[in-house]
Amino acid sequence: MERALLLDNRYPATHRDAFCIPSFGSMGLRSDAANTSDFSQVTYLCGNSLGCMPKSTRDAINKELDAWSDRAVESHFRHRGEPQGLTSWVDIDLPLSNLLPSVVGALESEVAVMGSLTANLNALLVAFYRPTSSRFKIICEKGAFPSDFYAFFNQCGIHNIDPNEALVRLEPREGETYLRTDDIIQAISENNEQLALVCLPGIQYYTGQLFDMEKITLFAHQFKNVVVGWDLAHAVGNVPVQLHDWGVDFACWCSYKYLNSGPGAIAGIFVHEKHSQVGSGSHKEDSYMPRLAGWWGNTRERRFQMKEVFEPISGALGFRQSNPSVIDVVALRSSLEIIQDFGGIEALRERSLLLTGYLLELLKESKFYHKSLPSGDVSKAGFIILTPLTESERGAQLSLYFFPHHDDRKLDTMERVSGYLNERGVIVDERRPNVLRIAPAPLYNTFQDVFRAVELLKEALQEL
Ligand SMILES: Cc1ncc(COP(=O)(O)O)c(C=O)c1O
Missing domain, CATH: 3.90.1150.10 (Aspartate Aminotransferase, domain 1)
Incomplete structure (x- = not known):
């Protein structure tokens, strides 16, 4: 002692x-x-499952509840506390762009707060997994978190591909407890001609193994048209990552573990800037990556015009679909402020x-x-x-x-x-x-x- x-x-x-x-x-x-x-x-050692509640969260949420009770719909555009630092609900998630990118090594434009982890993984797979008859394999893990496996498996169904052929499911060698990086590299190499996607966890939920994300991403990107995505559920707020510099194509995470934002908290995505630019010109629909679309991905000017024109914001914000839960966003913000204050x-x-x-x-x-x-x-x-x-x-x-x-x-x-x-x-x-x-x-x-x-x-x- x-x-x-x-x-x-x-x-x-x-x-x-x-x-x-x-x-x-x-x-x-x-x-x-x-x-x-x-x-x-008590001795709480379970932050990998649900992080403890920041004391500041209650106050942050109460302020929004007050705004809801006192001014209801007005708070969308004219939050009473706006000059004192409270953001109108229409932009509630935007201040997080000062706090979240440094946690995941991203540019401000590469991160968005939205939805939940599995929903976001599914959305990103819809955008990034574009199998062809010759390039359709997904490298994932045999012991993946079940939700991730269901997402990969379902992609096979959506694209009418045999999952036994498409899913290359890696597992530790006999008698070993975690995957060797060399075995992952070898699997990428062996499958490179048919490989469409490598999607692995930053940290494995069961074993706690931290993957060599940089090495795996760089290696896979030697091969043309191979996309690399990471599930950072157990990595975000736990270990530093450099998603932008490593050239990661996409990543997603939840915020209730090491980001301490509460059960079922709002999640996050990373989309590398190389994929999220929206071109100019009259045929905008041809100038951005097709995705699951919603009005909150639309530019702010277009969003409330209610026209049948989807013109996404350049960057990860253009992948948002719905207006985010204000309560959730401020819970995440109060936790990120503590991380920032910690250094x-x-x-x-x-x-x-x-x-x-x-x-x-x-x-x-x-x-x-x-x-x-x-x-x-x-x-x-x-x-x-x-x-x-x-x-x-x-x-x-x-x-x-x-x-x-x-x-x-x-x-x-x-x-x-x-x-x-x-x-x-x-x-x-x-x-x-x-x-x-x-x-x-x-x-x-x-x-x-x-x-x-x-x-x-x-x-x-x-x-x-
Ligand atoms: C690695 C991993 N993937 C997916 C999930 C599912 O998360 P959610 O229920 O937030 O979609 C979890 C939950 O703990 C997880 O640890």
Whole structure:
């Protein structure tokens, strides 16, 4: 504990107070003092699933609720608070162009806030996946988040292509837990003549592997007409990315994990500027990339003319379809302001490496840690780490795989460890049947959080 305290003094969680951290009382947990109204904070290590609520979010949302109740439709164009920095609803998402691009390494014109992750992935696939009879393959993962797989699979149906031929689904080698970059490169190389799209996660949701996005994007782009898209659900706000400089064609993400914008929060897209320019001339419809279109993608002047002319805004904003939820947008804004105040994504990553490095160190010191799954007798409880151990190949999250597994939850190792932690106010993320994902969030977690979680995890395994 001494070391954790020392680290917390040296690298303090300067912005922890900007967040609401659930307490034993609010979670309905009994603390050590067996007092359910205990206001001491739990150890929340689940920011990879749902980030904690910034305290400023409530006020930001309340201001918009006030505007709705007091002025209703007027607030679309004449927000009462506009001179004081509140934006009329018609432009509510535009101020985010000062905050979001630096988080994803994009130009201002390359980012838009809209919809939800899966809806946006589907929209971007409609725009970017243009299979021909000779070029139609999609490189994706075998273990992709199911929503992503459904999106790829459905594209095959939409285009009348056999998914068994079109989907090249990569998986780790036998006995390994994550994909080797070289194997991805080789798959691109081997399939290059028929390859239309490479679409992978920036960070894998299950293993926590951080992909070498730069290398994979640059390699795939050697081949003409290959599009590269990234699902950044677990990467955005977690690790720095340089989408523009790497030449990524498109990316999408959600904002409820490391961007702390609330459950089902408004999501985001990146479209490289090379794809989103709208030409001039009389035949505008031929001068932009066809896409799922809606009035909010239309230029502001056209939007309210109600004419049957779609003339999209140049840039990612031209991919928006609907007017965004004002409540959602201001929730995202209040969270992005905290990230900016912290020093941006590079500063976050610096602290994140220290926190997760400390977590890894403590886990590896434990007698229950195994480098690989023991062959033969696995009756003794233990765990392996699925996530790459090298810093450059992981973000905040470590994924622990527990054994032995038992179909009866009451006897299963992971379930029992998870239950033990939960009862004692350590909130981590379960992936049945074997995995717990632990993600210290650099904005609000402390080294003491990490220490406490590992101590209790060891205690749980000891008790089995
Ligand atoms: C990698 C990945 N893709 C897609 C999704 C689906 O997100 P949504 O429900 O916001 O569309 C998630 C959700 O956690 C995810 O982690």
